[in-house]
Amino acid sequence: xxxxWIVDDDRSIRWVLEKTLSREGIPFKSYASASxxxxxxxxxxxxxxxxxxxxxxxxxxxxxxxxxVKTRFPSVPVIIMTAYSDLESAVAAFQGGAFEYLPxxxxxxxAVELIRRAIDESMHQSGALExxxxxPEILGQAPAMQEVFRAIGRLALSHATVLITGESGxxxxxxxxxxxxxxxxxxxxxxxxxxxxxxxDLLESELFGHERGAFTGAQAQRRGRFEQAxxxxxxxxxxxxxxxELQTRLLRVLSDGHFYRVGGHSPxxxxxxxxxxxxxxxxxxxxxxxxxxxLFHRLNVIxxxxxxxxxxxxxxxxxxxxxxQKSARExxxxxxxxxxxxxxxxxGLDFQGNVRQLENLCHWxxxxxxxxxxxxxxxxxxxxxxxxxxxxxxxxSALEGEVxxxxxxxxxxVHGVLSQTFERILISRALAHTGGRRIExxxxxxxxxxxxxxxxxELGIDGAKEAVAE
Numbered sequence: 001x002x003x004x005w006i007v008d009d010d011r012s013i014r015w016v017l018e019k020t021l022s023r024e025g026i027p028f029k030s031y032a033s034a035s036x037x038x039x040x041x042x043x044x045x046x047x048x049x050x051x052x053x054x055x056x057x058x059x060x061x062x063x064x065x066x067x068x069v070k071t072r073f074p075s076v077p078v079i080i081m082t083a084y085s086d087l088e089s090a091v092a093a094f095q096g097g098a099f100e101y102l103p104x105x106x107x108x109x110x111a112v113e114l115i116r117r118a119i120d121e122s123m124h125q126s127g128a129l130e131x132x133x134x135x136p137e138i139l140g141q142a143p144a145m146q147e148v149f150r151a152i153g154r155l156a157l158s159h160a161t162v163l164i165t166g167e168s169g170x171x172x173x174x175x176x177x178x179x180x181x182x183x184x185x186x187x188x189x190x191x192x193x194x195x196x197x198x199x200x201d202l203l204e205s206e207l208f209g210h211e212r213g214a215f216t217g218a219q220a221q222r223r224g225r226f227e228q229a230x231x232x233x234x235x236x237x238x239x240x241x242x243x244x245e246l247q248t249r250l251l252r253v254l255s256d257g258h259f260y261r262v263g264g265h266s267p268x269x270x271x272x273x274x275x276x277x278x279x280x281x282x283x284x285x286x287x288x289x290x291x292x293x294x295l296f297h298r299l300n301v302i303x304x305x306x307x308x309x310x311x312x313x314x315x316x317x318x319x320x321x322x323x324x325q326k327s328a329r330e331x332x333x334x335x336x337x338x339x340x341x342x343x344x345x346x347x348g349l350d351f352q353g354n355v356r357q358l359e360n361l362c363h364w365x366x367x368x369x370x371x372x373x374x375x376x377x378x379x380x381x382x383x384x385x386x387x388x389x390x391x392x393x394x395x396x397s398a399l400e401g402e403v404x405x406x407x408x409x410x411x412x413x414v415h416g417v418l419s420q421t422f423e424r425i426l427i428s429r430a431l432a433h434t435g436g437r438r439i440e441x442x443x444x445x446x447x448x449x450x451x452x453x454x455x456x457x458e459l460g461i462d463g464a465k466e467a468v469a470e
Contacts, residue, residue: 003027004115005048007037007065008081009057013104017052020108026115033057034065044141044318047073050099050118055082070097071153074181077118081106097156097182138174139322142312148175151304156182161254163239163299164277166306169356172277173237175306180233185273188232191225195246196238204246205262214263226259226270233273239299240280240291251295274299309354316347319355323362336366338374341404345376349383376408384408424459427452431461 004026006017014030021028029048031037034057041047051069055062066078077099099118102111140146152175155162162179164172173192180190198206205214209224225234236242242250253259254274258267276299285291309316320338328335338346351357361380369378376384384405399418406414430441442452455461 001027001119002046002049003029004050004052004119005037006030007032007034007051007053007057007062009033009054013054013081016108017111020112021115024112026119034060034062037065038068041068041072042141042146047076049076049122050115051076051078052102052115053078053080055080066098067153067156068149070156070182071149075122077121079114079118138171138178139318140312140315141318142307142315144307144311145315148304148306151302152178152182155179155302157184158302159184159273161273161299161301162275163282163301163303164275164306165282165303166277166279167308167354168279169354170306170308171355172279172306173235175304176233176235176275176277179275180235180273183233183273185232189229190233190235191229192235192237193225194237196241200243203243204249207246208249208259208261209264210262211264214261218263221261224261226253226272227268229272231271233275236274236276238278238280239276240278240282240285242291244290244292247292247295251292251298254295254298309351309358313347316358317343319358320346320362323359324366326359327363327366331366333366334372336369336372336374339376341400342374342376342379344400345379345404346383376404379408420459423455424461427455427459428461 004021006014006021006028007030008014008017009032011032014032018028018030031040034053037051037053038060047069051065053062053065062080062082066080069076069078074097078097079100079102080098081102081104083104099121100114102114138149140148162176164175166172176192177190180186193206195203205218205222205224207224207226209222209227210218212218212221236250249259253270257270259270260267282291282296282300286293286296317338320343324337325335346358353360361383364380365374365378371378403414403418406417411417426445427441430445431438434440434444438452438456439449442449445452
């Protein structure tokens, strides 16, 4: 069992709970502030089995900690403690998703009973998630992902229309589902439709439904996605590709809250929260006349930008571990793991398909990699031939990745290849800096004039623009 976290700025409260949990044989960790606990989560420390937190502390409050934990780990029960037994605190705690509200001073036995109930709830939730395949998939420690998590938390009680932007494969539908799961509509339907994947002639019927006899083949009345999502959330993916005539109909629904089935004459009221997503630049499409400006403003009430995987490389190890474990569960096998070299190599790759591509890779490795530990040589050929993206702030790691790549490809003279590349770049940049003047370039590099002249000839730099004859 994972430890119970105690977060309270009152040292005496921490001491009492520590002694009590120790006596009961329940593992625990203590923190004197919410910021300490949040810092641990941001560093990737395993989340607690149960969190007990005071509501009012210097710095970040217990409610802010509650929001952070519920955004990242919705199944973790949170017990809010407070010496201020007021309605506002209780309502705020429960609206934020607290498991229970414990007024101070409290009876120790009562606290233990509550903690045990929370542990049982946590164990049940964890098992249920595993069985249903609903293990949280929105993971990320990168600052850009923390902004996304914070946005989801702030929107927890909102009904506002949201526009999610980001590259294909970055996880826009996962964010939409998280917004629904943490909203007041969570117990109502979540209906998703990819507007780019449905033929133009069928999309109107898919969205709004049709009456019997509305067109050839319409032999019965059909409810559309708006009706299916009644009181819940409708997720419109790839909204940028929606045909112009349907943009007009969607605008009307968002404006007055009513729509008509195809072939229908009676207005139907739509009580639906719309979340839209696109990988395209809608501002550009508006300027090009491909997307209605008024619809854009209706959709763009609140915007969440999802970063590409290239912008959050530090999350690649975390995501890789998660996807390998997920694939192993699906296939009923032991989860594979990546060697440090393979992980570093993957972290340098430019994943054009973003998180989806990484997930597919992990599934491929679970099926195809020969051993339990995955090395660079076990990666698909197309990835082994892809040079890792050089990180300007960490050229040594980039060099290590290139060495690993060449070794995995079986290059015979790795030292010779990289040495020549290193010298060519070094001398070329020095010549560029001095305007092609070799003596000045040699002095800057700390080598002799004869050496630089010989290297220019050996490395074929002599004809380059930088190496202007003196």
